[in-house]
Every structure is written in structure tokens, then in C-alpha cells.
Amino acid sequence: MTNLNRRNWLKSSLTMTAGLMTMGYAGAGTEEEVISSFLPKKERYARLTSNENPFGPSDSAKKALKAAIDDAFLYPREYRQKLMSLIAQEEGVTEDHILLGAGSSELLHASARVYGGANGKVLSADPTYTSLVRSAEYMGSEWVKVPLDKNFDHDLSTMEYKVKPDVSLVYLVNPNNPTGKIMTGEEIIGFCNTVSDKVPVFVDEAYWDYMENPKGSTTSACIKQGKNVIVARTFSKVHAFAGLRVGYCIAQPEVIKEIAKEGPRNSLSGPSMSAATASLVDKEFIKYSVKMNNEGKKFVYDVLEKTGHDYFPSHTNFILFPIAMDSEDFKKKMLAKGVGIKSMNVAGQDYCRVSMGKMDDLEMFAGAFKQVISTKINQS
Numbered sequence: 194m195t196n197l198n199r200r201n202w203l204k205s206s207l208t209m210t211a212g213l214m215t216m217g218y219a220g221a222g223t224e225e226e227v228i229s230s231f232l233p234k235k236e237r238y239a240r241l242t243s244n245e246n247p248f249g250p251s252d253s254a255k256k257a258l259k260a261a262i263d264d265a266f267l268y269p270r271e272y273r274q275k276l277m278s279l280i281a282q283e284e285g286v287t288e289d290h291i292l293l294g295a296g297s298s299e300l301l302h303a304s305a306r307v308y309g310g311a312n313g314k315v316l317s318a319d320p321t322y323t324s325l326v327r328s329a330e331y332m333g334s335e336w337v338k339v340p341l342d343k344n345f346d347h348d349l350s351t352m353e354y355k356v357k358p359d360v361s362l363v364y365l366v367n368p369n370n371p372t373g374k375i376m377t378g379e380e381i382i383g384f385c386n387t388v389s390d391k392v393p394v395f396v397d398e399a400y401w402d403y404m405e406n407p408k409g410s411t412t413s414a415c416i417k418q419g420k421n422v423i424v425a426r427t428f429s430k431v432h433a434f435a436g437l438r439v440g441y442c443i444a445q446p447e448v449i450k451e452i453a454k455e456g457p458r459n460s461l462s463g464p465s466m467s468a469a470t471a472s473l474v475d476k477e478f479i480k481y482s483v484k485m486n487n488e489g490k491k492f493v494y495d496v497l498e499k500t501g502h503d504y505f506p507s508h509t510n511f512i513l514f515p516i517a518m519d520s521e522d523f524k525k526k527m528l529a530k531g532v533g534i535k536s537m538n539v540a541g542q543d544y545c546r547v548s549m550g551k552m553d554d555l556e557m558f559a560g561a562f563k564q565v566i567s568t569k570i571n572q573s
Contacts, residue, residue, distance in 0.1 A: 238532075239531060239557040239558055239561075240554075241532065241547050241548040241550050243548060244400075245433070245548065246432070246433035246486070246510060247550050247551050248481065248482050248485050248551070249482060250433045250437070250468060250472060254434075254472040254478075257467045257470065261468070268463075269466060272463040272467050273466055275466075275467075276293065276466045276473075290416065292441060293440070293460075294441065295438040296427050296428075296434075296439065297399055297425040297440035298440070299457045300425050301425065302324070304425075305325050305329040306332060306455040307451050307452055308361045308393065308395075310334060311334075313334040313362070314334060314361055314362075315334050315336055315337065315364055316362070316364070317337075318348070319340055319341065320372070322366045322371075322397060325364055337355060341372070349380060349384045361392065363394045365397065367381055367398060367401075368401075368509045371537065373507030374508065378409045381412055389422050393423060395422075396424050399429070400510065402430065402482075403509050404508050412424055416443055416445065419445070421444075421448065425441075431510075434468070437468060439465050493547065493555060500563065502514050510548060512546070513544055513545070514544065514545055515543065516543050516544060519543060523536055527545075527561050530561035530564065530565070534548075
């Protein structure tokens with residue numbers, strides 16, 4: 194396919210996508226997902242939008258998944274019990290402190306239903322991951338936003354100050370999405386120990402495994418001290434289970450019972466739980482995933498530095514960096530070159546968030562990125 198024909202074809206695909214979105218096409222996902230489904234098989238698409246881990250699942254997880262298929266006619270009580278027991282052992286708590294969910298999203302939404310409502314207020318940083326707060330808003334809650342400081346860090350002192358009697362939940366994401374920045378263990382544990390005496394604190398640790406010192410940074414230690422803290426984890430990131438949907442939260446037993454009432458019970462399949470059990474003990478695969486992710490980040494850092502772009506050093510599997518063009522226009526131009534990324538505008542500044550992929554995907558990103566920014570420079 195020539196470049197001219199490819200551009201015309203992509204243009205018509207964009208038009209078709211807009212029509213499908215307008216008509217509410219049931220099969221339509223995100224814009225880039227729809228367009229990538231139209232791409233001819235020989236056309237490559239670098240999906241760097243959703244912070245997925247392309248290096249897994251691990252061989253041990255896949256083996257356990259396949260083996261469990263033969264038991265698919267059984268209700269998965271044994272698989273659930275084995276996974277619950279292992280998580281409790283890893284976290285140093287009893288099993289009544291653990292609740293499983295289909296990824297962490299199910300647990301976020303269930304918690305929003307517990308702590309949301311017309312009389313509730315959810316306090317969090319802005320920008321951050323908004324799944325829980327959006328769900329709480331849908332329930333009638335108010336979102337109390339505390340802007341990140343000038344360095345894009347959590348302003349914990351202001352957050353603590355804004356904890357008033359009408360705040361029903363404090364929500365933290367560590368490492369934060371979309372910035373990739375962290376609160377150190379000392380910072381966040383100190384905050385949670387103090388604030389959780391006044392209001393429940395929910396800490397979303399989706400990217401916990403990518404941190405340099407995960408066990409020294411988790412707030413699960415607060416739970417073991419009896420604090421009203423909820424910690425959510427997911428297998429969707431470093432374990433590469435985005436499509437298998439396994440997650441869990443840790444909290445006080447009475448809190449676990451309340452969240453469980455809102456839905457996340459018996460929602461996981463036996464094969465998924467069997468695979469998660471195998472992956473959780475596969476420490477070598479986790480090390481491998483983190484290593485490959487770090488190599489990808491180093492490659493992208495080099496590309497950004499050579500093109501004169503600043504970026505936020507990331508403790509996750511994505512990188513956020515400012516761009517000197519309209520974020521939506523940038524996303525569309527990258528997509529036209531077969532590269533999906535996320536873009537946003539924060540306080541008047543446009544940003545790109547690129548997920549880490551395999552090296553050929555990142556090389557494709559680098560080539561498209563250089564072409565897009567050079568076109569912008571030439572037009573200026």
C-alpha cells in the first residue's frame with residue numbers, strides 16, 4: 194500500500210469511526226481500538242495506550258491456566274481458597290482481610306458504592322486515575338480535587354487540611370497515573386496513619402510492582418496496625434493479566450464485608466485464579482517484566498532527550514511528557530502513523546502519555562514521534 198493510498202484509507206477509516214461512535218456502535222471501543230481493527234493485517238499498530246505488559250503472562254501462569262480448563266465445569270472454590278491463602282501469606286494478614294475482584298476496577302467501583310452517595314465527598318489529587326471518583330460522582334458524590342503541586346507531586350499537607358467531617362473517603366494513587374510519580378513510603382504511610390483516624394483512606398497501588406522498593410512503600414503496613422486503610426492491587430500490570438481480570442484489596446475485615454456486599458464476590462473464573470496463583474510466586478518473571486519495562490523507558494527517555502523534550506521520570510510502565518502542540522491533534526497524527534498513545538491537557542499544558550511496549554513498538558513510536566514534531570516545527 195503506498196503512503197498516499199494509506200493516508201486516504203486511514204482518513205476514510207477515521208470518518209467511519211466517527212460515524213460508528215455517533216451511532217453508538219456496540220462493538221466500538223476507544224478510537225484507536227476501532228481504527229486498529231480496520232488496519233490490514235500487514236499494517237502494524239503499536240498499542241501504547243493502556244499501560245499493558247506485552248511480556249506476559251508468564252509461562253507458569255499460562256501452564257496453570259491451561260491445566261485449570263479441565264476443571265471449568267466445577268465452581269472454583271478450591272482455586273479461590275488457594276489464591277486467597279497465598280495473598281494473605283504474602284501480605285502478612287489473615288484471609289478475612291482480603292477481597293478478590295475482577296481486576297482492581299471492580300473493587301474501585303464497589304468501594305465507590307460504599308463510600309459514595311448524595312451525602313458523600315471523595316477527596317483526591319488532580320490529575321489522577323479517576324475510575325473510583327467518577328463512579329462515586331455517578332452515585333451523587335462530590336469530588337474534592339486537590340491539584341498536584343508545581344512538581345506534579347501530591348500536596349499531602351493540603352489534602353490533610355481539606356479532610357473535613359463531610360469527606361467520606363480519601364483516594365490516593367501510588368505510583369500516580371498519569372504522572373508516574375510516587376509518594377515515598379515514609380510520606381504516604383505517615384499521611385495514612387494520621388488521616389485514617391478521621392476518614393477511610395483508599396490507596397490504589399496498581400503499579401506497585403514497578404517501584405524500586407515496593408515493600409517499603411506500600412500502605413498495607415497501616416492495615417496491620419489496625420488503621421482504616423484500603424489497599425487495591427491488580428494483576429493487570431506487571432503480571433500481564435489485563436485480559437484475565439484478577440485483582441484484590443486488603444482492608445480491615447469489617448470493611449471487606451461492606452465492600453463485598455457491593456458485588457465483587459465469586460466474579461473470578463477458576464482458570465484465572467489458578468494462573469494468578471502461579472504468577473504470584475513466579476518472582477523471576479516479575480523481575481523480568483520490570484527489567485524489560487526499564488529498558489523500554491530508557492529507550493524512550495533517550496528519544497525525548499535527543500528531541501529536546503522534558504519528561505517525568507516514571508515509576509510505572511508509562512511515561513508522561515509535555516508536548517508543544519494540541520494534545521488531540523497530536524494523538525490523531527500519531528494514530529494516523531499507526532501509533533496509539535494517550536494525550537491530555539493539564540492546566541493549559543498539553544501532554545502525551547506513552548505506555549511501554551516491546552522494542553519494535555517503541556521504535557515505531559520514536560519514528561512517528563519524530564515525524565509529527567518535525568512537521569509541527571516546519572509549520573511554525
